[in-house]
Amino acid sequence: MNILRNLFYLIIFLIFCGFFYSNNLISQATYHYVGTNTLQNTNSSYPSIYGNWFRGVKNQMLIRASELQAAGISAGNITGLAFDIVTPSGGSLQSFQIDIKSTTQTSLSSWSNNNLNTVFGPSTYTDQAGWNQHDFYNPFLWDGTSNIVIQTCFYSNGWAQNSIMNMSNYSYNTLLYRRRDNSSPCTSNWINGVESDRPNIRFSWVDPSSPPITNFSSNTTSTCSGAVSFFDQSTNTPTSWLWNFGDGNSSTLQNPTHTYTNSGSFTVELITSNPFGSDTITFNNLIQVNLVNTPPVAASCTPTTGIAGLLGNYGITEFNFGNLSVVSGTSSEGYSDFTCDSSLFYIGQSYSLRAIHSSPIPQNFFGWIDYNNNGIFEPATEQIVSNLSSDSTNAIVSIPPFAVPNTPLRLRIMSDASFSGQLDPCTNPVYGQAEDYTIHLAVNTSPPVSNFESNLNFSCDGVVEFTDLSTNVPYAWYWDFGDGNYSLFQNPVHTYINNGIYDVTLISSNAYGTDTITFPQYIEVDSTNLLSPVAYNPNTLSYCCDYGISRVQIANINNPSLDGIVGYEDFSCLEQAFVEAGTNYALRVFTSGNNPQDTRAWIDYNNDGVFSANEKVMEKINEINPVSIIQIPSNIVVNTAVRLRISSDEVGNSNGPLNDVYRGQVEDYAIIVATCPEPSNIVFGQITKTSIELNWDAGGTEDSWNLRYGPEGFGVFSGLGTTIDNIFVNNFFVTGLDELTSYDFYVQSICTGNTSNWIGPFNETTLNIKENLSNKVFIYPNPNDKIFNIQSSANMNTIEILDILGNSIQTIYTQSASIQINIKDKPSGIYFLKINFINDNSVIKRIICN
Incomplete structure (x- = not known):
């Protein structure tokens, strides 16, 4: 019993020790904060570690040794860091990378690129609100006395916002940044900003008086020859190593090479030790050995690396x-x-x-x-x-x-x-x-699987490029473009003649079968706002050095773009600014790079395809990110898209609107002064004791309509009426009205960017409970030129015309359901019609005679 009891206590002791040791390993890395203030950038200003207002940004930050020491860090391994985000960028940051090194610099004025060590990435990263932790795959050993430089960089294929970060201010130049659109900023030595503000950083640090944290890698996980090289990647300075290769063999070298003599899967274990303890890591079935696999025929040459690592980490990862x-x-x-x-x-x-x-x-x-x-x-x-x-x-x-x-x-x-x-x-x-x-x-013996894409889904000129994406090697194609035309080319270019929305079908074939795919409502063509052509679209002759345009803002346009590396860009179909005549607008042109440029802009106000001298709206010489205030003239062509052309080039050019640029870029946009069509042919439909139906004709460019009604004579701007906003159909039942009450109605069109005038009043009276609901009366036109028509659902008996004071001025006898009345002999003004039916019911209507 004593033996069992002692064995039990020994097991409990070992479990406790193992638990304590395991948790000690986990807790070795502790958090230490450098910078605790809450200064913040904006979503378009820098510095910002995850700043995606431009496609890429490089930051270098200097942290002095005294700051690290004050945060409780001494000589030892820094195993990660984090940045404090208030509002994320909303983008996916590609090739995000962190590098670090020691330095004797005490302030930053130029890039410090030598001897940087990559500790994180490159990888795709999406920033989040709060602390964004980046654990290093290769810990950085800080000597406890040197200042350090941290570099972050990424370059994405799109734009978002800058993340808003918590930062602190320092008494020295602590940060440099380079933001760039057309290519990666990570290798650029230009500087866009030198800052004394630096994002707050949380360091993960391991006390040097700690046992090792074991890790290793191998040059391959599969081999035909059996030879595998292993590389120790343990931290905290181990002094001894014990490798178990899974085949009964072992080694005490730090970086051994082992040759397996049998095929199979092998588990590899490494135990490292230092004066403060030991640690073990095991990778199950890490190495796959296939000594019978057939390799390709021997190559005539095997290239070897000359000077690996001399200038940093190169190669293919x-x-x-x-x-x-x-x-x-x-x-x-x-x-x-x-x-x-x-x-x-x-x-x-x-x-x-x-x-x-x-x-x-x-x-x-x-x-x-x-x-x-x-x-x-x-x-x-x-x-x-x-x-x-x-x-x-x-x-x-x-x-x-x-x-x-x-x-x-x-x-x-x-x-x-x-x-x-x-x-x-x-x-x-x-x-x-x-x-x-x-x-x-x-050889693929499967029938094709059809698929395709197009360069755009909305077109103003109707020209669309289609690209076959079908798999399994088709050799024949049949395209149906949805407008009655077809093509047998693999990658056709098709021109749609008429506006509309079109289905597109592709049938692809090979020797083993066919496949069909249809994308419904895939292409929309609308030439309504197609610009008049100009004589020439300028080219970029010799792009260099980040010249060009990176973003344009005016009215509702906020368009980021690549700079002069892509040459002329025509955004006029999809980027159209809706403006009002007589109103001022700020035109902002963001020039790419760090060089001042000469920037000019023109608007073809009269839409004649020629940029006249009086149509120049911007001329900013030797400026970065110029801004001009433009007043849209009252004589501009309305309801038609006109061309806005922007030209930006290196300083010293005298480019006109049709001149090629040397290093920069020309971009085109559209400006539209749209008038909103007024509702027309407003008539009343069904009328009950509590509701009245209104119908009107749509002009075609409205988004919706507003309707305002109230007691007869209330006035559309009196504030006494009731307004119904955003009616999306051009007929509407106004309900909740009082019985036998006369109402005035006004209708207004809503378009993108503006509205029409209020049209009215149009008057109608609700029925009373005794009225025959089948007696419907329509008067048109109303208002009129004293000739108007009356249409009724039942035969009328008499029509009495009353003036505004209620005096009877004429009586007309009829036994018909329709009649045209001419009162040209009467003065203009408001009249009432009392219509009596043969069933003794009557209706009162108001008319306006001009």
């Missing part, structure tokens, strides 16, 4: 192609052979390729497939992708019909610093690396 997806280390691993595993592709099919090759200097990226399986990469026919000076590559690769099927083929990719120029499949990269993969090609 992520590669995706079809269903092939590999995350790997940097060029410090040198040439990487991933040919043990193979991926299946189909001849004639197209596949997306994406590679990440982020580094301090942009890299060139190339790829080849040995389609004829002779071991030699032939650039003329076997190069599949090339991309110069970038952090990532995206491409579409089509497998050609001449490729050898059912055989393992070698795929090679390579990256190197941008100054290395064109890459050759056998050239040794200086700073980057090459990687090899295996692919198998097969």
